[in-house]
Amino acid sequence: MSTPAEFSRMSPLMMKLFENSREAIFFFDRTGRALAMNPAAEEIVSEDVMMKLYQGSENALCGTCRGYTSDTEQRTCLDCYMKMPDSEGHTSFQVYLETRNKGVVPYAGSFHVVDPEDGTRVFMLRDLTPQLRVQERLYQNKMMRHVIEAQENERKRLSRELHDSVAQELMSAVIDLRVLKYMTDDETVLKKVKQTEASMTRLLDDIRNLSVELRPAALDDFGLEAAFRSHFKRVEESYGLVVEFSSGLARKRYPSDIETVIYRICQEAVLNALKYAQVDTVSVHLFERGGMIRLEVEDEGEGFEAGSDPIGTGLGLYGMRERAELAGGTLSVRSEPGIGTKVLVQIPMPEFQEKE
Amino acid sequence: MMGTHADYQRELDAIRHSRGYDFLALALVEPAEEQYVIRWKHAAGNRNERFRRIVLKSGKGIAGIVFKTGKSVFIPSVREYVGADSLFNYPIVQSEKLESLGAVPLWNEARVVGVLLGGFREENRMTPELMRDLERSARAGIGDLDGREVASS
Numbered sequence: 001m002s003t004p005a006e007f008s009r010m011s012p013l014m015m016k017l018f019e020n021s022r023e024a025i026f027f028f029d030r031t032g033r034a035l036a037m038n039p040a041a042e043e044i045v046s047e048d049v050m051m052k053l054y055q056g057s058e059n060a061l062c063g064t065c066r067g068y069t070s071d072t073e074q075r076t077c078l079d080c081y082m083k084m085p086d087s088e089g090h091t092s093f094q095v096y097l098e099t100r101n102k103g104v105v106p107y108a109g110s111f112h113v114v115d116p117e118d119g120t121r122v123f124m125l126r127d128l129t130p131q132l133r134v135q136e137r138l139y140q141n142k143m144m145r146h147v148i149e150a151q152e153n154e155r156k157r158l159s160r161e162l163h164d165s166v167a168q169e170l171m172s173a174v175i176d177l178r179v180l181k182y183m184t185d186d187e188t189v190l191k192k193v194k195q196t197e198a199s200m201t202r203l204l205d206d207i208r209n210l211s212v213e214l215r216p217a218a219l220d221d222f223g224l225e226a227a228f229r230s231h232f233k234r235v236e237e238s239y240g241l242v243v244e245f246s247s248g249l250a251r252k253r254y255p256s257d258i259e260t261v262i263y264r265i266c267q268e269a270v271l272n273a274l275k276y277a278q279v280d281t282v283s284v285h286l287f288e289r290g291g292m293i294r295l296e297v298e299d300e301g302e303g304f305e306a307g308s309d310p311i312g313t314g315l316g317l318y319g320m321r322e323r324a325e326l327a328g329g330t331l332s333v334r335s336e337p338g339i340g341t342k343v344l345v346q347i348p349m350p351e352f353q354e355k356e
Numbered sequence: 357m358m359g360t361h362a363d364y365q366r367e368l369d370a371i372r373h374s375r376g377y378d379f380l381a382l383a384l385v386e387p388a389e390e391q392y393v394i395r396w397k398h399a400a401g402n403r404n405e406r407f408r409r410i411v412l413k414s415g416k417g418i419a420g421i422v423f424k425t426g427k428s429v430f431i432p433s434v435r436e437y438v439g440a441d442s443l444f445n446y447p448i449v450q451s452e453k454l455e456s457l458g459a460v461p462l463w464n465e466a467r468v469v470g471v472l473l474g475g476f477r478e479e480n481r482m483t484p485e486l487m488r489d490l491e492r493s494a495r496a497g498i499g500d501l502d503g504r505e506v507a508s509s
Contacts, residue, residue: 198388202414205391239447240406275444278453280404 023126024107030119031056032082044099044125066104069094081111094128106132145326152260155215162211170204209234219263223253224286227263232270232284241274241282248287255350261327262286262295262347265320269297269343276311277301277341292329292346300340306333320345361398364499368400371493375486377474379452381407382462382498383419384470394419394471396448406451418446418459419471426468428460430487433479448473456482460494464501472498 018025024041028034033056042050045064052060061082067075075096095109107125114122177197181190211217212230219227225247232243253259266284273282279301286295304310310317317333320343324331329347364382372380381399385392394412396419410417415424422429431437434455438446449457457475461468472494476482497503 198392202391206413236409237411239444240409240451242409271444275450280406 023124025125026053026123027114028082028121028123029056030121032058032060034060035120041125043101044097044105046100064098066096066098068096068109081109095125097125105129141326144322148323148326152215156220159211159214159217162207162214163217167204167207167211170200170207174200174204216263219259220256224259224262225249225252227259228266228284228286231263231267235270235274239274240280241270242280243270244281244283246283246285248285249293250288254293258293258327258347258350261323261329262293262345265323265331265343265345266295266297268316268320272316272343273297273299273301273341276304288349291349291351293349295343295345295347297343298340299342303335303337303339303341305337306335364398365400367498368398371474372400375474375489377401378477379403379454379457379473379475381448381473382470383412383423383473385423385468394423397470403452407448410447410451416445418448418457418473422459422461422471423468426461428458428487428491430458430482430484432456432482435479449475453477455479458482458487458490460487460491462494462498462501463503463505464497466504466506469501470498 018036018038021038022040024044025036025038026034026041027036034050034053037045037050037053045053049060049063052063062077067073067077068081070076070078070093081093081095091112092108092110095107096104097107099105106128108128109123109125111121111123114120174197177193177200180193181197184190212234216227216231218230228245228247232245235241235243266286270282270284273279277299279299282297282299284295284297286293288294321331324345324347327347329345331346332344333341334344335341368380368382371377377400379399379401381396381402383394384397385394392414394414394417396407396410399407412420414420418429434449434457438449444450448454452475454475455477456479457473459471459473462470462472464470472490474482474486474490495503495505
Protein backbone atom coordinates (compact mmCIF):
# COMPACT_ATOMS: atom_id res chain seq x y z
CA MET A 1 0.00 0.00 0.00
CA SER A 2 1.18 3.50 -0.73
CA THR A 3 1.92 5.79 2.14
CA PRO A 4 0.02 9.10 2.11
CA ALA A 5 3.24 10.89 1.12
CA GLU A 6 3.79 8.65 -1.85
CA PHE A 7 0.18 9.00 -2.73
CA SER A 8 0.33 12.78 -2.79
CA ARG A 9 3.33 12.57 -5.10
CA MET A 10 1.62 10.02 -7.29
CA SER A 11 -1.61 11.86 -7.65
CA PRO A 12 -0.37 14.71 -9.93
CA LEU A 13 1.51 12.16 -12.00
CA MET A 14 -1.65 10.15 -12.41
CA MET A 15 -3.52 13.29 -13.39
CA LYS A 16 -0.87 14.09 -16.00
CA LEU A 17 -1.08 10.56 -17.33
CA PHE A 18 -4.82 10.87 -17.60
CA GLU A 19 -4.75 14.30 -19.23
CA ASN A 20 -1.88 13.86 -21.67
CA SER A 21 -1.68 10.18 -22.47
CA ARG A 22 -2.14 9.30 -26.11
CA GLU A 23 -3.98 6.24 -24.91
CA ALA A 24 -7.68 6.71 -24.59
CA ILE A 25 -8.93 6.11 -21.04
CA PHE A 26 -12.60 5.71 -20.06
CA PHE A 27 -13.90 5.15 -16.53
CA PHE A 28 -17.26 3.48 -16.12
CA ASP A 29 -19.33 2.76 -13.06
CA ARG A 30 -21.02 -0.56 -12.30
CA THR A 31 -24.00 0.27 -14.51
CA GLY A 32 -21.93 1.20 -17.53
CA ARG A 33 -22.34 4.95 -17.17
CA ALA A 34 -19.20 6.88 -18.07
CA LEU A 35 -17.58 8.59 -15.11
CA ALA A 36 -14.70 10.22 -16.93
CA MET A 37 -12.88 10.27 -20.24
CA ASN A 38 -9.49 11.68 -20.98
CA PRO A 39 -8.93 14.06 -23.95
CA ALA A 40 -7.58 11.22 -26.11
CA ALA A 41 -10.82 9.33 -25.51
CA GLU A 42 -12.94 12.36 -26.27
CA GLU A 43 -11.18 12.69 -29.57
CA ILE A 44 -12.35 9.25 -30.59
CA VAL A 45 -16.06 9.31 -29.83
CA SER A 46 -18.51 11.58 -31.53
CA GLU A 47 -20.39 14.12 -29.44
CA ASP A 48 -23.73 12.42 -29.20
CA VAL A 49 -22.07 9.12 -28.26
CA MET A 50 -20.14 11.02 -25.59
CA MET A 51 -23.37 12.49 -24.26
CA LYS A 52 -25.04 9.10 -24.15
CA LEU A 53 -22.00 7.65 -22.39
CA TYR A 54 -22.22 10.27 -19.64
CA GLN A 55 -25.97 9.80 -19.36
CA GLY A 56 -25.40 6.08 -18.98
CA SER A 57 -27.78 5.08 -21.77
CA GLU A 58 -27.77 1.38 -22.39
CA ASN A 59 -25.20 0.21 -24.95
CA ALA A 60 -23.97 3.78 -25.45
CA LEU A 61 -20.49 2.54 -26.40
CA CYS A 62 -22.01 0.48 -29.20
CA GLY A 63 -22.49 3.81 -30.99
CA THR A 64 -18.78 3.83 -31.63
CA CYS A 65 -17.65 0.23 -31.08
CA ARG A 66 -17.46 -1.97 -34.18
CA GLY A 67 -16.74 -5.22 -32.41
CA TYR A 68 -13.69 -6.91 -30.97
CA THR A 69 -11.52 -9.76 -32.15
CA SER A 70 -12.33 -13.03 -30.44
CA ASP A 71 -10.71 -16.45 -30.85
CA THR A 72 -12.99 -17.25 -33.70
CA GLU A 73 -13.86 -14.01 -35.40
CA GLN A 74 -12.16 -10.87 -36.62
CA ARG A 75 -14.98 -8.68 -35.33
CA THR A 76 -17.72 -9.84 -33.06
CA CYS A 77 -20.11 -8.62 -30.39
CA LEU A 78 -20.48 -12.07 -28.87
CA ASP A 79 -19.55 -12.06 -25.17
CA CYS A 80 -19.11 -8.29 -25.25
CA TYR A 81 -16.28 -7.11 -23.08
CA MET A 82 -18.52 -4.43 -21.52
CA LYS A 83 -20.82 -7.09 -20.13
CA MET A 84 -18.15 -9.24 -18.51
CA PRO A 85 -15.33 -7.06 -17.21
CA ASP A 86 -13.80 -9.81 -15.12
CA SER A 87 -13.49 -12.37 -17.82
CA GLU A 88 -9.90 -13.50 -18.32
CA GLY A 89 -10.16 -13.05 -22.03
CA HIS A 90 -10.69 -9.32 -21.82
CA THR A 91 -7.55 -8.19 -20.06
CA SER A 92 -6.19 -7.38 -23.52
CA PHE A 93 -7.93 -7.68 -26.82
CA GLN A 94 -8.18 -6.09 -30.21
CA VAL A 95 -11.18 -3.84 -30.73
CA TYR A 96 -12.43 -1.72 -33.60
CA LEU A 97 -13.90 1.73 -33.00
CA GLU A 98 -15.56 4.11 -35.39
CA THR A 99 -13.52 7.23 -34.69
CA ARG A 100 -14.62 10.77 -35.20
CA ASN A 101 -12.03 11.63 -37.88
CA LYS A 102 -10.22 8.54 -38.99
CA GLY A 103 -12.95 6.02 -39.73
CA VAL A 104 -12.74 2.55 -38.21
CA VAL A 105 -9.47 2.14 -36.34
CA PRO A 106 -8.09 -0.98 -34.67
CA TYR A 107 -7.10 -0.59 -31.04
CA ALA A 108 -5.48 -2.76 -28.44
CA GLY A 109 -8.01 -2.51 -25.65
CA SER A 110 -8.21 -3.64 -22.05
CA PHE A 111 -11.23 -3.55 -19.84
CA HIS A 112 -11.16 -4.38 -16.16
CA VAL A 113 -12.44 -3.46 -12.74
CA VAL A 114 -10.15 -1.10 -10.85
CA ASP A 115 -12.34 -0.61 -7.80
CA PRO A 116 -14.07 -3.83 -6.76
CA GLU A 117 -16.04 -2.05 -4.00
CA ASP A 118 -17.69 0.54 -6.24
CA GLY A 119 -17.45 -1.57 -9.35
CA THR A 120 -15.52 1.10 -11.23
CA ARG A 121 -14.07 -0.14 -14.48
CA VAL A 122 -11.45 1.27 -16.77
CA PHE A 123 -11.36 0.88 -20.52
CA MET A 124 -8.04 1.72 -22.15
CA LEU A 125 -7.24 1.89 -25.83
CA ARG A 126 -4.02 2.08 -27.77
CA ASP A 127 -4.00 2.79 -31.50
CA LEU A 128 -2.73 -0.27 -33.34
CA THR A 129 -2.78 1.10 -36.88
CA PRO A 130 1.00 1.48 -37.36
CA GLN A 131 1.82 -1.97 -35.99
CA LEU A 132 -0.89 -3.57 -38.06
CA ARG A 133 0.30 -1.76 -41.14
CA VAL A 134 3.85 -3.01 -40.68
CA GLN A 135 2.59 -6.49 -40.00
CA GLU A 136 0.38 -6.43 -43.03
CA ARG A 137 3.22 -5.30 -45.25
CA LEU A 138 5.47 -8.05 -43.98
CA TYR A 139 2.69 -10.54 -44.51
CA GLN A 140 2.00 -9.25 -48.00
CA ASN A 141 5.65 -9.52 -48.95
CA LYS A 142 5.75 -13.05 -47.73
CA MET A 143 2.58 -13.97 -49.55
CA MET A 144 3.75 -12.28 -52.72
CA ARG A 145 6.96 -14.25 -52.63
CA HIS A 146 5.05 -17.49 -52.22
CA VAL A 147 2.60 -16.63 -54.95
CA ILE A 148 5.37 -15.76 -57.41
CA GLU A 149 7.27 -18.88 -56.54
CA ALA A 150 4.20 -21.08 -56.86
CA GLN A 151 3.31 -19.46 -60.16
CA GLU A 152 6.79 -20.01 -61.56
CA ASN A 153 6.92 -23.61 -60.41
CA GLU A 154 3.54 -24.41 -61.84
CA ARG A 155 4.43 -22.75 -65.13
CA LYS A 156 7.67 -24.67 -65.22
CA ARG A 157 5.85 -27.94 -64.63
CA LEU A 158 3.23 -27.31 -67.32
CA SER A 159 5.82 -26.05 -69.76
CA ARG A 160 8.01 -29.12 -69.23
CA GLU A 161 5.07 -31.44 -69.55
CA LEU A 162 4.03 -29.86 -72.85
CA HIS A 163 7.53 -29.80 -74.21
CA ASP A 164 8.81 -33.18 -73.09
CA SER A 165 5.72 -35.29 -73.27
CA VAL A 166 2.89 -33.88 -75.39
CA ALA A 167 5.13 -32.42 -78.09
CA GLN A 168 7.28 -35.55 -78.23
CA GLU A 169 4.30 -37.83 -78.70
CA LEU A 170 2.96 -35.62 -81.42
CA MET A 171 6.35 -35.53 -83.08
CA SER A 172 6.46 -39.30 -83.33
CA ALA A 173 2.96 -39.30 -84.80
CA VAL A 174 4.13 -36.83 -87.45
CA ILE A 175 7.05 -39.13 -88.27
CA ASP A 176 4.65 -42.06 -88.60
CA LEU A 177 2.64 -40.01 -91.05
CA ARG A 178 5.77 -39.33 -93.09
CA VAL A 179 6.45 -43.04 -93.26
CA LEU A 180 2.88 -43.58 -94.41
CA LYS A 181 3.59 -41.43 -97.46
CA TYR A 182 5.93 -44.09 -98.83
CA MET A 183 3.43 -46.88 -98.32
CA THR A 184 0.95 -45.87 -100.99
CA ASP A 185 0.74 -44.52 -104.51
CA ASP A 186 -2.87 -43.51 -104.14
CA GLU A 187 -2.95 -39.81 -104.98
CA THR A 188 -6.02 -38.96 -102.90
CA VAL A 189 -4.59 -40.72 -99.84
CA LEU A 190 -1.26 -38.96 -100.33
CA LYS A 191 -2.94 -35.59 -100.56
CA LYS A 192 -4.94 -36.20 -97.39
CA VAL A 193 -1.85 -37.42 -95.55
CA LYS A 194 0.03 -34.31 -96.58
CA GLN A 195 -2.77 -32.08 -95.31
CA THR A 196 -2.88 -33.96 -92.03
CA GLU A 197 0.86 -33.69 -91.69
CA ALA A 198 0.68 -29.93 -92.25
CA SER A 199 -1.99 -29.41 -89.62
CA MET A 200 -0.21 -31.65 -87.13
CA THR A 201 3.01 -29.75 -87.70
CA ARG A 202 1.12 -26.55 -87.03
CA LEU A 203 -0.32 -28.04 -83.86
CA LEU A 204 3.17 -29.07 -82.80
CA ASP A 205 4.31 -25.51 -83.33
CA ASP A 206 1.44 -24.16 -81.29
CA ILE A 207 2.23 -26.51 -78.42
CA ARG A 208 5.90 -25.52 -78.48
CA ASN A 209 4.94 -21.85 -78.46
CA LEU A 210 2.60 -22.40 -75.58
CA SER A 211 5.32 -24.16 -73.67
CA VAL A 212 7.81 -21.36 -74.27
CA GLU A 213 5.30 -18.67 -73.39
CA LEU A 214 4.55 -20.34 -70.08
CA ARG A 215 8.19 -20.49 -69.18
CA PRO A 216 11.03 -20.80 -71.64
CA ALA A 217 12.95 -24.03 -71.13
CA ALA A 218 15.95 -22.07 -72.39
CA LEU A 219 15.87 -20.04 -69.18
CA ASP A 220 16.36 -23.17 -67.10
CA ASP A 221 18.66 -24.94 -69.50
CA PHE A 222 20.83 -22.24 -71.07
CA GLY A 223 20.40 -19.13 -68.94
CA LEU A 224 19.36 -15.55 -69.44
CA GLU A 225 21.06 -14.67 -72.71
CA ALA A 226 19.65 -17.57 -74.67
CA ALA A 227 16.19 -17.08 -73.20
CA PHE A 228 16.24 -13.37 -74.02
CA ARG A 229 17.39 -13.90 -77.59
CA SER A 230 14.58 -16.28 -78.39
CA HIS A 231 12.05 -14.17 -76.51
CA PHE A 232 12.98 -11.03 -78.44
CA LYS A 233 12.75 -12.92 -81.70
CA ARG A 234 9.21 -13.91 -80.77
CA VAL A 235 8.35 -10.33 -79.84
CA GLU A 236 9.57 -9.21 -83.24
CA GLU A 237 7.51 -11.84 -85.03
CA SER A 238 4.39 -11.26 -82.99
CA TYR A 239 4.35 -7.48 -82.82
CA GLY A 240 6.94 -6.25 -85.29
CA LEU A 241 8.89 -4.59 -82.48
CA VAL A 242 12.67 -4.83 -82.79
CA VAL A 243 14.58 -5.34 -79.56
CA GLU A 244 18.24 -4.34 -79.68
CA PHE A 245 19.82 -6.61 -77.15
CA SER A 246 23.35 -6.40 -75.83
CA SER A 247 24.68 -8.48 -73.01
CA GLY A 248 27.89 -8.13 -71.06
CA LEU A 249 27.33 -10.68 -68.37
CA ALA A 250 30.50 -12.17 -66.96
CA ARG A 251 28.92 -15.49 -66.28
CA LYS A 252 26.63 -17.79 -68.15
CA ARG A 253 24.48 -18.79 -65.23
CA TYR A 254 23.10 -17.25 -62.05
CA PRO A 255 20.87 -18.69 -59.36
CA SER A 256 17.53 -19.63 -60.84
CA ASP A 257 15.49 -17.15 -58.80
CA ILE A 258 17.65 -14.22 -59.92
CA GLU A 259 17.41 -15.29 -63.54
CA THR A 260 13.67 -15.59 -63.24
CA VAL A 261 13.30 -12.15 -61.68
CA ILE A 262 15.38 -10.49 -64.40
CA TYR A 263 13.65 -12.37 -67.17
CA ARG A 264 10.16 -11.55 -65.95
CA ILE A 265 10.89 -7.88 -65.28
CA CYS A 266 12.45 -7.49 -68.70
CA GLN A 267 9.51 -9.24 -70.32
CA GLU A 268 7.13 -6.83 -68.63
CA ALA A 269 9.23 -3.74 -69.40
CA VAL A 270 9.48 -4.62 -73.09
CA LEU A 271 5.76 -5.32 -73.20
CA ASN A 272 5.13 -1.91 -71.62
CA ALA A 273 7.27 -0.21 -74.25
CA LEU A 274 5.35 -2.11 -76.89
CA LYS A 275 1.99 -1.16 -75.47
CA TYR A 276 2.50 2.47 -74.59
CA ALA A 277 5.68 3.94 -76.03
CA GLN A 278 4.63 3.77 -79.71
CA VAL A 279 8.08 2.87 -80.92
CA ASP A 280 9.61 0.50 -83.45
CA THR A 281 12.65 -0.38 -81.39
CA VAL A 282 13.54 -0.90 -77.76
CA SER A 283 17.03 -1.43 -76.46
CA VAL A 284 17.89 -3.85 -73.69
CA HIS A 285 21.26 -3.96 -71.96
CA LEU A 286 22.28 -6.56 -69.50
CA PHE A 287 25.57 -6.29 -67.61
CA GLU A 288 27.34 -6.52 -64.30
CA ARG A 289 28.71 -3.60 -62.35
CA GLY A 290 29.78 -3.17 -58.77
CA GLY A 291 28.48 -6.51 -57.58
CA MET A 292 25.14 -5.90 -59.22
CA ILE A 293 23.46 -7.41 -62.22
CA ARG A 294 21.98 -4.48 -64.10
CA LEU A 295 19.22 -4.55 -66.63
CA GLU A 296 18.33 -1.48 -68.66
CA VAL A 297 15.30 -1.31 -70.89
CA GLU A 298 15.16 1.90 -72.84
CA ASP A 299 12.93 3.37 -75.51
CA GLU A 300 12.72 6.73 -77.22
CA GLY A 301 8.96 6.78 -77.22
CA GLU A 302 6.14 8.81 -75.82
CA GLY A 303 7.17 8.59 -72.18
CA PHE A 304 4.91 9.65 -69.34
CA GLU A 305 4.69 12.00 -66.40
CA ALA A 306 5.70 10.36 -63.13
CA GLY A 307 2.67 9.98 -60.89
CA SER A 308 0.17 10.63 -63.68
CA ASP A 309 -2.79 8.32 -64.13
CA PRO A 310 -1.64 5.13 -65.81
CA ILE A 311 -3.18 4.19 -69.17
CA GLY A 312 -3.21 0.56 -68.14
CA THR A 313 -3.89 -0.90 -64.72
CA GLY A 314 -0.71 0.50 -63.20
CA LEU A 315 -0.13 -2.94 -61.72
CA GLY A 316 2.65 -3.87 -64.11
CA LEU A 317 5.13 -1.43 -62.62
CA TYR A 318 4.06 -2.44 -59.15
CA GLY A 319 4.64 -6.11 -59.95
CA MET A 320 8.07 -5.37 -61.44
CA ARG A 321 9.15 -3.43 -58.39
CA GLU A 322 7.79 -6.17 -56.15
CA ARG A 323 9.80 -8.83 -57.97
CA ALA A 324 12.98 -6.74 -57.86
CA GLU A 325 12.59 -6.14 -54.15
CA LEU A 326 11.98 -9.80 -53.46
CA ALA A 327 15.40 -10.53 -54.94
CA GLY A 328 16.91 -7.80 -52.76
CA GLY A 329 17.24 -5.44 -55.68
CA THR A 330 15.84 -2.12 -56.80
CA LEU A 331 13.92 -0.86 -59.76
CA SER A 332 13.82 2.68 -61.01
CA VAL A 333 11.85 4.18 -63.86
CA ARG A 334 12.79 7.42 -65.51
CA SER A 335 10.45 8.81 -68.07
CA GLU A 336 9.80 12.10 -69.76
CA PRO A 337 6.94 12.86 -72.10
CA GLY A 338 8.20 13.03 -75.66
CA ILE A 339 11.68 11.81 -74.80
CA GLY A 340 11.29 8.24 -73.71
CA THR A 341 11.40 5.83 -70.83
CA LYS A 342 14.21 3.98 -69.13
CA VAL A 343 13.73 1.16 -66.68
CA LEU A 344 16.75 0.23 -64.60
CA VAL A 345 16.85 -2.88 -62.46
CA GLN A 346 19.72 -3.73 -60.15
CA ILE A 347 19.92 -7.07 -58.43
CA PRO A 348 22.81 -7.77 -56.06
CA MET A 349 24.95 -10.74 -57.08
CA PRO A 350 24.44 -13.78 -54.90
CA GLU A 351 27.78 -13.45 -53.06
CA PHE A 352 26.89 -9.87 -52.12
CA GLN A 353 23.42 -10.75 -50.96
CA GLU A 354 22.75 -10.93 -47.28
CA LYS A 355 22.25 -14.44 -46.05
CA GLU A 356 18.79 -14.90 -44.67
CA MET B 357 3.05 -14.18 -114.13
CA MET B 358 3.36 -12.82 -110.59
CA GLY B 359 2.15 -9.28 -110.02
CA THR B 360 5.03 -7.07 -108.99
CA HIS B 361 5.20 -5.26 -105.69
CA ALA B 362 4.51 -1.98 -107.49
CA ASP B 363 1.30 -3.39 -109.01
CA TYR B 364 -0.09 -4.37 -105.62
CA GLN B 365 0.98 -1.09 -104.11
CA ARG B 366 -0.71 0.89 -106.88
CA GLU B 367 -3.95 -0.99 -106.42
CA LEU B 368 -3.92 -0.53 -102.66
CA ASP B 369 -3.16 3.18 -102.97
CA ALA B 370 -6.02 3.57 -105.42
CA ILE B 371 -8.56 1.85 -103.15
CA ARG B 372 -7.34 3.78 -100.14
CA HIS B 373 -7.69 7.13 -101.86
CA SER B 374 -11.06 6.52 -103.42
CA ARG B 375 -12.64 5.20 -100.18
CA GLY B 376 -10.78 7.40 -97.71
CA TYR B 377 -9.23 4.64 -95.57
CA ASP B 378 -6.51 5.73 -93.17
CA PHE B 379 -4.86 2.36 -93.53
CA LEU B 380 -5.20 -0.39 -96.07
CA ALA B 381 -3.13 -3.55 -96.04
CA LEU B 382 -2.87 -6.89 -97.73
CA ALA B 383 -1.72 -10.01 -95.92
CA LEU B 384 -0.69 -13.08 -97.87
CA VAL B 385 -0.07 -16.63 -96.79
CA GLU B 386 3.48 -17.89 -97.21
CA PRO B 387 4.20 -21.17 -98.99
CA ALA B 388 4.47 -24.54 -97.23
CA GLU B 389 8.20 -24.29 -96.56
CA GLU B 390 7.39 -21.23 -94.40
CA GLN B 391 4.77 -23.25 -92.48
CA TYR B 392 1.92 -21.30 -94.07
CA VAL B 393 2.46 -18.28 -91.84
CA ILE B 394 0.68 -15.08 -92.77
CA ARG B 395 2.51 -11.83 -93.32
CA TRP B 396 1.39 -8.33 -94.12
CA LYS B 397 2.98 -7.85 -97.51
CA HIS B 398 1.67 -4.55 -98.76
CA ALA B 399 0.25 -1.53 -97.00
CA ALA B 400 -0.85 2.00 -97.71
CA GLY B 401 -1.11 4.73 -95.11
CA ASN B 402 1.00 2.89 -92.51
CA ARG B 403 2.42 4.77 -89.52
CA ASN B 404 5.55 2.66 -89.26
CA GLU B 405 7.20 -0.48 -90.59
CA ARG B 406 6.18 -2.74 -87.76
CA PHE B 407 3.54 -4.50 -89.84
CA ARG B 408 6.25 -5.97 -92.10
CA ARG B 409 7.84 -7.86 -89.23
CA ILE B 410 4.64 -9.34 -87.88
CA VAL B 411 4.28 -13.06 -88.52
CA LEU B 412 0.85 -14.56 -87.91
CA LYS B 413 -0.29 -18.14 -87.66
CA SER B 414 -3.65 -19.22 -88.98
CA GLY B 415 -6.25 -18.23 -86.39
CA LYS B 416 -4.04 -15.55 -84.78
CA GLY B 417 -4.68 -11.85 -85.21
CA ILE B 418 -7.23 -10.25 -87.49
CA ALA B 419 -5.68 -11.69 -90.63
CA GLY B 420 -5.33 -15.12 -89.03
CA ILE B 421 -9.01 -15.22 -88.10
CA VAL B 422 -10.20 -14.12 -91.51
CA PHE B 423 -7.80 -16.56 -93.14
CA LYS B 424 -8.90 -19.49 -91.01
CA THR B 425 -12.64 -18.91 -91.24
CA GLY B 426 -12.81 -17.47 -94.76
CA LYS B 427 -15.31 -14.96 -93.36
CA SER B 428 -15.12 -11.20 -93.14
CA VAL B 429 -14.51 -9.42 -89.88
CA PHE B 430 -16.31 -6.11 -89.27
CA ILE B 431 -15.24 -4.05 -86.27
CA PRO B 432 -16.90 -0.62 -86.21
CA SER B 433 -15.39 0.14 -82.81
CA VAL B 434 -12.16 -1.50 -81.72
CA ARG B 435 -12.68 -0.19 -78.23
CA GLU B 436 -15.97 -2.05 -77.83
CA TYR B 437 -15.00 -5.16 -79.71
CA VAL B 438 -11.52 -5.83 -78.42
CA GLY B 439 -11.07 -4.00 -75.13
CA ALA B 440 -7.71 -2.79 -73.88
CA ASP B 441 -6.70 -6.09 -72.32
CA SER B 442 -6.69 -8.24 -75.41
CA LEU B 443 -5.54 -5.57 -77.83
CA PHE B 444 -2.23 -7.42 -78.05
CA ASN B 445 -3.83 -10.34 -79.76
CA TYR B 446 -4.26 -7.95 -82.65
CA PRO B 447 -0.80 -6.48 -83.26
CA ILE B 448 -1.64 -4.56 -86.41
CA VAL B 449 -4.58 -2.82 -84.75
CA GLN B 450 -2.24 -1.69 -82.02
CA SER B 451 0.77 -0.66 -84.08
CA GLU B 452 -1.38 1.23 -86.57
CA LYS B 453 -3.67 2.67 -83.88
CA LEU B 454 -6.81 1.56 -85.70
CA GLU B 455 -10.13 2.39 -84.07
CA SER B 456 -12.48 1.02 -86.68
CA LEU B 457 -11.84 -1.59 -89.34
CA GLY B 458 -12.99 -4.31 -91.67
CA ALA B 459 -11.10 -7.30 -93.06
CA VAL B 460 -12.16 -9.59 -95.87
CA PRO B 461 -10.73 -12.82 -97.28
CA LEU B 462 -9.01 -12.75 -100.61
CA TRP B 463 -9.54 -15.86 -102.70
CA ASN B 464 -7.51 -17.38 -105.45
CA GLU B 465 -8.55 -20.54 -107.24
CA ALA B 466 -11.13 -21.33 -104.56
CA ARG B 467 -8.66 -21.02 -101.63
CA VAL B 468 -8.19 -18.20 -99.19
CA VAL B 469 -4.72 -16.88 -99.93
CA GLY B 470 -4.82 -13.52 -98.28
CA VAL B 471 -6.65 -10.91 -96.27
CA LEU B 472 -7.49 -7.36 -97.22
CA LEU B 473 -7.85 -4.98 -94.30
CA GLY B 474 -9.17 -1.45 -94.38
CA GLY B 475 -9.12 0.66 -91.26
CA PHE B 476 -9.61 4.08 -89.74
CA ARG B 477 -7.96 5.79 -86.80
CA GLU B 478 -11.35 7.08 -85.69
CA GLU B 479 -14.24 5.14 -84.23
CA ASN B 480 -17.30 4.14 -86.26
CA ARG B 481 -15.86 5.11 -89.62
CA MET B 482 -16.07 1.58 -91.00
CA THR B 483 -19.64 1.10 -92.19
CA PRO B 484 -21.62 -1.86 -93.59
CA GLU B 485 -21.54 -0.10 -96.97
CA LEU B 486 -17.75 0.13 -96.87
CA MET B 487 -17.62 -3.54 -95.86
CA ARG B 488 -19.61 -4.53 -98.94
CA ASP B 489 -17.39 -2.32 -101.03
CA LEU B 490 -14.25 -3.92 -99.60
CA GLU B 491 -15.65 -7.38 -100.30
CA ARG B 492 -16.35 -6.30 -103.86
CA SER B 493 -12.75 -5.09 -104.24
CA ALA B 494 -11.47 -8.45 -102.96
CA ARG B 495 -13.77 -10.41 -105.27
CA ALA B 496 -12.58 -8.40 -108.24
CA GLY B 497 -9.09 -9.68 -107.48
CA ILE B 498 -5.90 -7.85 -106.63
CA GLY B 499 -2.62 -8.22 -108.50
CA ASP B 500 -2.74 -11.63 -110.12
CA LEU B 501 -5.03 -13.13 -107.49
CA ASP B 502 -8.33 -13.87 -109.20
CA GLY B 503 -10.55 -13.30 -106.15
CA ARG B 504 -12.80 -16.24 -107.03
CA GLU B 505 -14.34 -18.28 -104.26
CA VAL B 506 -15.43 -21.01 -106.70
CA ALA B 507 -12.90 -22.57 -109.02
CA SER B 508 -13.34 -21.58 -112.62
CA SER B 509 -14.02 -24.67 -114.65
